[in-house]
Amino acid sequence: MSTFDYAPAPESREIARLKASYQIFIGGTFRDGSGESSKTINPADEQPLAEVAEAGPEDVDDAIGAARQAASRWARTPGRERAKYLFRIARAIQERGRELAVLESLDNGKPIRESRDTDIPLAAAHFFYYAGWADKLEYAGFGPDPKPIGVAGQIIPWNFPLLMAAWKIAPALATGNTVVLKPAETTPLTALTLAEIIAEADLPAGVVNILAGGPEVGQAIVEHAGIDKIAFTGSTEVGKIIQRTTAGTGKRLSLELGGKAANVIFDDAPIDQAVEGVVNGIFFNQGHVCCAGSRLLVQESIAEEVIDSLKRRMTTLRLGDPLDKNTDIGAINSAAQLGRIRELAAAGETEGVSRWSPPCDLPEHGFWFAPTIFTGVSQANRIAREEIFGPVLSVLTFRTPDEAVEKANNTPYGLSAGIWTEKGSRILWMADKLRAGVVWANTFNRFDPASPFGGYQESGFGREGGRHGLEAYLD
Amino acid sequence: MTALAHSSALADIGSDPAALRRFLHGLPGVDQVGAEARVAALATRSVKTTAKAWAIDAAISMIDLTTLEGADTHGKVRSLCAKATRPDPSDPSTPPVAAVCVYPDLVETAVRALAGTSVQVASVATAFPSGRASLATKLVDVAEAVRAGATEIDMVIDRGAFLAGEYGAVFEEIVAVKAACGDAHLKVILETGELATLDNVRRASWLALLAGGDFIKTSTGKVTPAATAPVALVMLEAVRDFAAASGELRGVKLAGGIRASKEAIRYLVIVNEVAGEQWLTPSLFRFGASSLLNDLLLQRHKLATGAYDSPHYVSVD
Numbered sequence: 001m002s003t004f005d006y007a008p009a010p011e012s013r014e015i016a017r018l019k020a021s022y023q024i025f026i027g028g029t030f031r032d033g034s035g036e037s038s039k040t041i042n043p044a045d046e047q048p049l050a051e052v053a054e055a056g057p058e059d060v061d062d063a064i065g066a067a068r069q070a071a072s073r074w075a076r077t078p079g080r081e082r083a084k085y086l087f088r089i090a091r092a093i094q095e096r097g098r099e100l101a102v103l104e105s106l107d108n109g110k111p112i113r114e115s116r117d118t119d120i121p122l123a124a125a126h127f128f129y130y131a132g133w134a135d136k137l138e139y140a141g142f143g144p145d146p147k148p149i150g151v152a153g154q155i156i157p158w159n160f161p162l163l164m165a166a167w168k169i170a171p172a173l174a175t176g177n178t179v180v181l182k183p184a185e186t187t188p189l190t191a192l193t194l195a196e197i198i199a200e201a202d203l204p205a206g207v208v209n210i211l212a213g214g215p216e217v218g219q220a221i222v223e224h225a226g227i228d229k230i231a232f233t234g235s236t237e238v239g240k241i242i243q244r245t246t247a248g249t250g251k252r253l254s255l256e257l258g259g260k261a262a263n264v265i266f267d268d269a270p271i272d273q274a275v276e277g278v279v280n281g282i283f284f285n286q287g288h289v290c291c292a293g294s295r296l297l298v299q300e301s302i303a304e305e306v307i308d309s310l311k312r313r314m315t316t317l318r319l320g321d322p323l324d325k326n327t328d329i330g331a332i333n334s335a336a337q338l339g340r341i342r343e344l345a346a347a348g349e350t351e352g353v354s355r356w357s358p359p360c361d362l363p364e365h366g367f368w369f370a371p372t373i374f375t376g377v378s379q380a381n382r383i384a385r386e387e388i389f390g391p392v393l394s395v396l397t398f399r400t401p402d403e404a405v406e407k408a409n410n411t412p413y414g415l416s417a418g419i420w421t422e423k424g425s426r427i428l429w430m431a432d433k434l435r436a437g438v439v440w441a442n443t444f445n446r447f448d449p450a451s452p453f454g455g456y457q458e459s460g461f462g463r464e465g466g467r468h469g470l471e472a473y474l475d
Numbered sequence: 476m477t478a479l480a481h482s483s484a485l486a487d488i489g490s491d492p493a494a495l496r497r498f499l500h501g502l503p504g505v506d507q508v509g510a511e512a513r514v515a516a517l518a519t520r521s522v523k524t525t526a527k528a529w530a531i532d533a534a535i536s537m538i539d540l541t542t543l544e545g546a547d548t549h550g551k552v553r554s555l556c557a558k559a560t561r562p563d564p565s566d567p568s569t570p571p572v573a574a575v576c577v578y579p580d581l582v583e584t585a586v587r588a589l590a591g592t593s594v595q596v597a598s599v600a601t602a603f604p605s606g607r608a609s610l611a612t613k614l615v616d617v618a619e620a621v622r623a624g625a626t627e628i629d630m631v632i633d634r635g636a637f638l639a640g641e642y643g644a645v646f647e648e649i650v651a652v653k654a655a656c657g658d659a660h661l662k663v664i665l666e667t668g669e670l671a672t673l674d675n676v677r678r679a680s681w682l683a684l685l686a687g688g689d690f691i692k693t694s695t696g697k698v699t700p701a702a703t704a705p706v707a708l709v710m711l712e713a714v715r716d717f718a719a720a721s722g723e724l725r726g727v728k729l730a731g732g733i734r735a736s737k738e739a740i741r742y743l744v745i746v747n748e749v750a751g752e753q754w755l756t757p758s759l760f761r762f763g764a765s766s767l768l769n770d771l772l773l774q775r776h777k778l779a780t781g782a783y784d785s786p787h788y789v790s791v792d
Binding site for chain 1 (some may be wrong): 503504505506508509510512513519520521522523524525526527529530533712743744747748752755
């Protein structure tokens with residue numbers, strides 16, 4: 001019992017207006033999918049939330065057919081008209097922000113603080129941002145009369161369900177494409193609620209179609225002849241399969257895949273803020289972030305001090321009920337993901353690396369993993385090489401700036417990196433040398449719709465966000 | 476601050492102005508944006524029901540109830556002392572505040588009014604609030620307050636000397652005032668609104684702690700901005716790191732501009748999560764305030780009765 005115990009401050013789950021069942025959205029109407037009906041569960045207590053009618057092969061045909069039918073008219077709709085719909089969707093996301101935040105936390109397991117303050121506001125911001133571009137495409141630097149690609153198949157992951165839907169749908173619509181979107185199997189609810197918002201916004205039928213389902217639905221979309229472009233965010237493994245499938249078909253492709261980002265702390269860094277950035281980098285969203293700062297590279301001369309500070313900070317992290325406003329770390333999204341995190345953490349121990357977690361009671365039901373750091377990790381350890389996608393940090397040390405660059409770049413990935421130093425010249429030198437799509441300086445995991453995001457090497461290609469994000473949807 | 480622990484000579488740093496300067500400039504920098512983001516995140520903590528009740532009573536017990544006006548009179552101070560001892564006459568379960576804070580010439584009145592209570596008498600001294608006087612004058616100011624019975628002295632540092640980089644001079648002055656305090660606790664006012672940067676706040680905090688200040692305090696209340704959340708964060712980090720390096724616990728006092736219960740509770744959250752729960756005691760954390768007390772009392776009524784009282788139900792001073 002501590003001196004100052006924050007009383008439970010749970011957000012009411014009534015706010016989510018959870019329905020008993022959710023339907024897929026094709027050609028402007030909701031219907032039950034012809035595939036199997038599945039139950040989506042709350043990862044915090046393993047209780048079923050709702051029934052979801054998954055799409056079958058004919059639903060995929062119908063959805064792509066509807067998108068194709070809507071394509072030419074939508075492409076000819078003036079940009080300022082398209083913008084109206086995007087603005088309308090953005091405003092509706094804001095108006096229903098609380099509902100969407102609670103729904104996201106229920107379905108995904110992420111803390112309400114994050115869904116409320118990050119996921120939902122950013123999702124709305126993406127629609128607002130791309131609404132602004134819709135009537136200015138000829139000034140975006142992609143030629144005097146840029147044309148849409150056509151029908152985009154979009155497959156998104158479970159870590160930021162609504163936000164990833166916004167990242168995909170907003171630029172596609174702004175540039176005049178129609179879309180068929182498939183949310184992840186474990187987190188379909190906010191995307192299907194977004195379908196309601198889209199329907200209420202009177203978006204022309206078929207411009208956005210949303211299908212729930214598992215990998216077979218994704219595969220059917222990728223292989224379908226009616227698709228002109230695939231945009232995928234997810235694992236590198238699946239990304240490679242998609243790239244092989246689309247090779248030679250003429251389908252355009254953009255991939256946003258895994259990462260193993262280095263967060264580099266130099267001896268002249270603002271240490272308290274760097275530790276904060278490290279915590280935010282790896283424990284934000286339970287580490288279910290492709291750009292998570294999962295490798296901490298700290299200069300040897302301050303390693304002990306930084307690790308002590310980090311451990312002290314980690315003891316103040318509050319793990320528990322995702323709907324409690326004071327929760328910092330929520331539930332792991334699924335049993336399968338928890339299994340993978342456990343396996344890799346065990347591999348770290350087997351390889352003899354020292355493991356530490358703060359004292360932390362895990363709830364009895366649901367999928368949970370305590371925030372964990374491994375110290376004295378070497379580049380050869382599995383936990384320094386493979387993406388864990390969980391709240392597990394590997395701490396490595398370096399002696400010189402060159403060594404920091406070498407180690408940071410020693411990964412097949414290249415999505416993001418962080419630099420912590422008070423020296424501006426070193427930030428510029430380092431950012432120039434790091435092979436990562438996003439380099440943060442004295443901050444981490446900061447997102448803005450105006451800023452492009454995407455990877456190097458096995459972290460994928462194509463950019464989302466900003467002016468660059470338009471290019472992925474222009475012919 | 477493990478690096479510090481290795482250089483066991485923490486106590487010797489102040490004896491050589493060059494070493495002091497090297498030490499203060501060797502402290503890790505503070506990133507303003509990061510510090511602001513951290514306190515903004517802590518401000519989202521939701522403190523309700525039992526936690527709120529605890530926080531309100533804790534905040535009341537941490538107040539240095541203050542009057543520092545040219546128009547202060549003996550009558551005004553006596554009435555403040557009555558309020559300090561029994562903030563809410565209608566509810567004896569309300570804790571008394573930590574101290575009453577007055578100018579040196581009113582210390583005697585406060586001491587008499589507070590005799591036999593737990594409430595301490597604090598006095599500002601050293602040519603408060605500007606600190607622009609000779610050291611000799613400042614020491615006389617302190618000595619008179621102590622002689623009159625003040626058990627806590629709130630001194631101001633020479634911000635001019637600090638900003639000019641004359642850390643040795645500031646250090647010597649704090650050491651001299653500390654000696655003049657005798658058994659009285661010394662709170663060192665940094666006047667962070669005039670130090671301007673968080674790097675300066677961190678350096679001034681360490682300087683005051685090394686020189687023997689029992690508390691570091693944000694402001695006189697006469698300069699804007701006074702206490703702010705990022706400044707509180709940096710000062711709490713300083714006492715935390717100082718404790719790790721030296722084993723000694725020193726306190727933090729936030730003063731100036733804190734008027735609402737909500738703000739006070741947010742500061743308690745920062746204390747709790749940055750310095751640690753052992754700082755959540757009047758011996759290590761204070762609010763220098765006057766109108767804050769009434770807002771805390773109104774919130775206390777609200778928690779007990781479920782309804783907000785009109786401000787007429789609490790005394791004006």
